[in-house]
Amino acid sequence: MTTVSKLIAIAALFLPPAGWGHQFEELQLGPKxxxxxxxxxxxxxxxxxxxxxxQEITNGYKSPPELVSSGxxxxxxxxxxxxxxxxxxxxxxxxxxxxxxxxxxxxxxDVDKGSGVGHSFLVFKFKPGGxxxxxxxxxxxxxxxxxxxxxxRWDQDYSATAGAFGAFKILxxxxxxxxxxxxxxxxxxxxxxxxxxxxxxDKKKAVLxxxxxxxxxxxxxxxxxxxxxxxxxxxxxxxxxxxxFRYPIGLIMPKHATKWLKSAGIVSQTPLLxxxxxxxxxxxxxxxxxxxx
Numbered sequence: 001m002t003t004v005s006k007l008i009a010i011a012a013l014f015l016p017p018a019g020w021g022h023q024f025e026e027l028q029l030g031p032k033x034x035x036x037x038x039x040x041x042x043x044x045x046x047x048x049x050x051x052x053x054x055q056e057i058t059n060g061y062k063s064p065p066e067l068v069s070s071g072x073x074x075x076x077x078x079x080x081x082x083x084x085x086x087x088x089x090x091x092x093x094x095x096x097x098x099x100x101x102x103x104x105x106x107x108x109x110d111v112d113k114g115s116g117v118g119h120s121f122l123v124f125k126f127k128p129g130g131x132x133x134x135x136x137x138x139x140x141x142x143x144x145x146x147x148x149x150x151x152x153r154w155d156q157d158y159s160a161t162a163g164a165f166g167a168f169k170i171l172x173x174x175x176x177x178x179x180x181x182x183x184x185x186x187x188x189x190x191x192x193x194x195x196x197x198x199x200x201x202d203k204k205k206a207v208l209x210x211x212x213x214x215x216x217x218x219x220x221x222x223x224x225x226x227x228x229x230x231x232x233x234x235x236x237x238x239x240x241x242x243x244x245f246r247y248p249i250g251l252i253m254p255k256h257a258t259k260w261l262k263s264a265g266i267v268s269q270t271p272l273l274x275x276x277x278x279x280x281x282x283x284x285x286x287x288x289x290x291x292x293x
Contacts, residue, residue, distance in 0.1 A: 063092060065174045067216040074098035074130075075212055081175040082138040083182060090179060093133040097144065097212065101130025105204040106194040107239065107267045108145070109254040113190045117160065118254040120232040121147040122239070123177065123194055124208050133176075143177035143285060146211045148234040150224040163226035170224040172215045172234075177285050185276050193271035194281070195258065199243045207242030214238065232257045239266070 068076040080095040106123035124131075124144045131144050150158055151171035159167070175183070184192060197204055214234075224230060232254050240247055245266065251257040261267045274281045 064172055064219065065215045068094060074100070076134075077174065077212070077216060079174070080133070080144075081173065081179045081183075082133055082141070083176065083179050084138050088182070090183070091138060093135060093138055095144075095174070096132045096134065097208075098126070098130045099205045099208045099212075101127045102201065102205050102208055103127050103130070103142075105197040105199075105207055106272070107197060107235070107258065107261055108192060108194045109258055110184060110189045111191050111193060111255075112188050114188065116255065118189075119147070119149075120235050120254040120257060121145055121180075122207070122211055122235045124204075124211075125177075131176075139176075139178055139286065141176035141178050141285070145175040145177055145180040146215055146235070146238075147173045147175060147180070148231050149173060150230075160226045163224055163230070166223045166225070168224040170219055170222045170229060172217075172219060174215055181274060181279050181285065185274075185279050190275075192274035192281075193258075194274070194284075195262070195267035195269075195271050197239070197243075197267055198265055203243045207239055210238045210242045227252055236261075 063079045065080065066078040068078050070076070074097050076094060076096050078094045079092045082091055082093045083089070084091045102124055104125045106125070108121045108123045110119040110121075112118050122145070124146070126142050126144070128142065131142055133140070149171045150163055150168035152158060152168065156168070162168070181192070197207070199207075222229070230252060232252055236247060236251060236257055239261075243266070245264070247260065247264075251260055258267070262269055272281050272284055274284075280286065
């Protein structure tokens with residue numbers, strides 16, 4: 001751990017985690033979020049210039065999820081990330097998601113090659129028909145990734161120190177698993193590890209509902225924070241809210257959060273692995289096209 005990371009971790013000891021004391025309660029998808037706030041359609045408050053593999057993306061690919069509709073059979077959300085047919089490029093699609101058709105839930109982490117900081121996210125695998133894109137032109141998928149990230153302008157690079165002092169807006173994104181893997185490899189990541197959640201299917205569905213409710217909230221004025229509002233604190237809080245458990249102060253880094261979740265028996269001990277040589281995770285997802293330059 002670098003000196004900066006150590007200082008951030010020490011500072012976290014004096015801050016209560018967002019999920020402390022959260023208990024499970026039945027959640028309903030609809031015009032209200034998990035915290036009872038209305039969900040306005042998100043509108044970009046600044047140009048969508050976001051770094052993607054060193055290039056500027058201005059086509060809305062990094063636009064936040066937007067609630068289209070909800071009903072007894074699930075929720076429809078715009079701006080879900082997919083891989084297009086033929087050229088394997090990134091694109092946004094509207095997707096229908098039915099929590100009642102959830103098959104499995106996972107805690108996922110990216111393991112960096114160098115820094116060791118990594119990234120945490122949640123993964124949800126569905127039965128056929130549970131996660132469906134609207135329209136043609138993209139590969140089908142049965143696996144959804146919910147990721148919370150720092151929103152970088154075209155002239156910004158990520159910094160944990162800067163992230164602790166309001167340098168970045170926050171960005172919640174929904175990906176198909178195939179798209180997330182293609183975005184991740186090749187790059188700074190050595191591998192991706194996914195740990196299945198040890199809970200009843202009903203509680204896994206509750207985690208999914210929490211994640212979807214929170215993903216469609218308007219966060220135009222919200223900032224990423226390395227200590228209190230980051231890629232680890234948010235998925236940890238979603239998991240804790242849906243399942244109903246408390247977690248200790250200071251779990252702000254993926255590897256520390258994962259170690260605690262394993263020791264608490266909340267996730268499996270052995271992960272599914274995705275590497276550059278095996279990006280499909282031994283058949284967990286479909287074989288991917290070569291990365292797009």
